[in-house]
Amino acid sequence: MNTEHFYQWYKSLDEDPEYLAEDFKIEFAICVEKLMDKRGMNKSDLARLIESSPAYITKVLSGNTNLTIESMTKLSFAVGGKLHINVADRLDNFAWVNLPEKDDSSFRKNFFENESSLTWAKQNLESVA
Structure with missing residues (x-):
């Protein structure tokens, strides 16, 4: 082969x-x-x-x-x-993301205050809404 x-x-x-x-x-x-x-x-x-x-x-x-x-x-x-x-959809690229426990506010704060994270979320989640 x-x-x-x-x-x-x-x-x-x-x-x-x-x-x-x-x-x-x-x-x-x-x-x-x-x-x-x-x-x-x-x-x-x-x-x-x-x-x-x-x-x-x-x-x-x-x-x-x-x-x-x-x-x-x-x-x-x-x-x-x-x-x-x-x-x-088979043509979509997707991945699971396991977020830390709910009480890990430092991760969430850093993720949601990070401009690149927000840009990515806006670009990738608008089509879902």
Whole structure:
């Protein structure tokens, strides 16, 4: 496989629903595991909280299970997180930004008083309103 052919194949994965579904499952598992680590939780702790088995948690964390929105929500809450689902136009560029905790006013003050932040927000959020 030459480089150009490989590049085209790799680029086409962004349009492959099966590939994207697998990627999202792995991304979800990584997020859950990060929050578990942050809170010092192990698989048994999480299994107990959602009334499941450690084997199920292993399956989830390896990306080897189809999850419902309900189970994703339950897992997210159990590790102290929130599930966010968003549908955006495929042609739009977007990114999630996790802001610090609500009481971190210094970050918010710096963000909202920064002229470049305000310019970016105005340019990018006007079309949403």
